[in-house]
Amino acid sequence: KAGVTQTPRYLIKTRGQQVTLSCSPISGHRSVSWYQQTPGQGLQFLFEYFSETQRNKGNFPGRFSGRQFSNSRSEMNVSTLELGDSALYLCASSPIGTGNLNGYTFGSGTRLTVV
Amino acid sequence: QKEVEQDPGPLSVPEGAIVSLNCTYSNSAFQYFMWYRQYSRKGPELLMYTYSSGNKEDGRFTAQVDKSSKYISLFIRDSQPSDSATYLCAMAAITGGGNKLTFGTGTQLKVEL
Numbered sequence: 171k172a173g174v175t176q177t178p179r180y181l182i183k184t185r186g187q188q189v190t191l192s193c194s195p196i197s198g199h200r201s202v203s204w205y206q207q208t209p210g211q212g213l214q215f216l217f218e219y220f221s222e223t224q225r226n227k228g229n230f231p232g233r234f235s236g237r238q239f240s241n242s243r244s245e246m247n248v249s250t251l252e253l254g255d256s257a258l259y260l261c262a263s264s265p266i267g268t269g270n271l272n273g274y275t276f277g278s279g280t281r282l283t284v285v
Numbered sequence: 286q287k288e289v290e291q292d293p294g295p296l297s298v299p300e301g302a303i304v305s306l307n308c309t310y311s312n313s314a315f316q317y318f319m320w321y322r323q324y325s326r327k328g329p330e331l332l333m334y335t336y337s338s339g340n341k342e343d344g345r346f347t348a349q350v351d352k353s354s355k356y357i358s359l360f361i362r363d364s365q366p367s368d369s370a371t372y373l374c375a376m377a378a379i380t381g382g383g384n385k386l387t388f389g390t391g392t393q394l395k396v397e398l
Binding site: 174201203205211212213214215218220225226228260262264271272274275276277278279281 | 329331375379383388
């Protein structure tokens, strides 16, 4: 069974640019969540999508946005990149419903470096 | 104050030692408790999952939850060099609004030969 796939694995962008990251969930999983991981703050929740609708959002500025497609694949976008956006961005998928956290599975992440 | 506090380590132990990793939390609404292991350049991998107070055992791993003290622990018996990784505690309060995990900052563990 294929896991959560994130692309690209590594990305280098210049301050002020925008970036789009992609996540393909485990087959059958309809919930996709995004997290930012930095050495100082650890893993912080960005947002969650379920059936193409955002149903949960963390405390991040509006420069961070996302969407989910009908096949459950998700993308997140960061506009006007800042140096502080350098981080590992992780996607997690979970089975249908709320509370099925036993199946909450992470991808390997996209390492974004802003220069 | 962070909702979840975790000793950052690093923790270095000899092979075969018993390892104890701990987290405390302040949000009484947390109902689900998890431990993840993260190797370098990889995503977190679920080790243990529980939603009740008490102990849960899986092989060399035991997760302990004390909701009255807002304290959770992960014990690793007979630790191996392959256990060297960062261990993250995670918690969730399911309120019908979806799934959102709150993580500790992680404890870096090194098991030495």
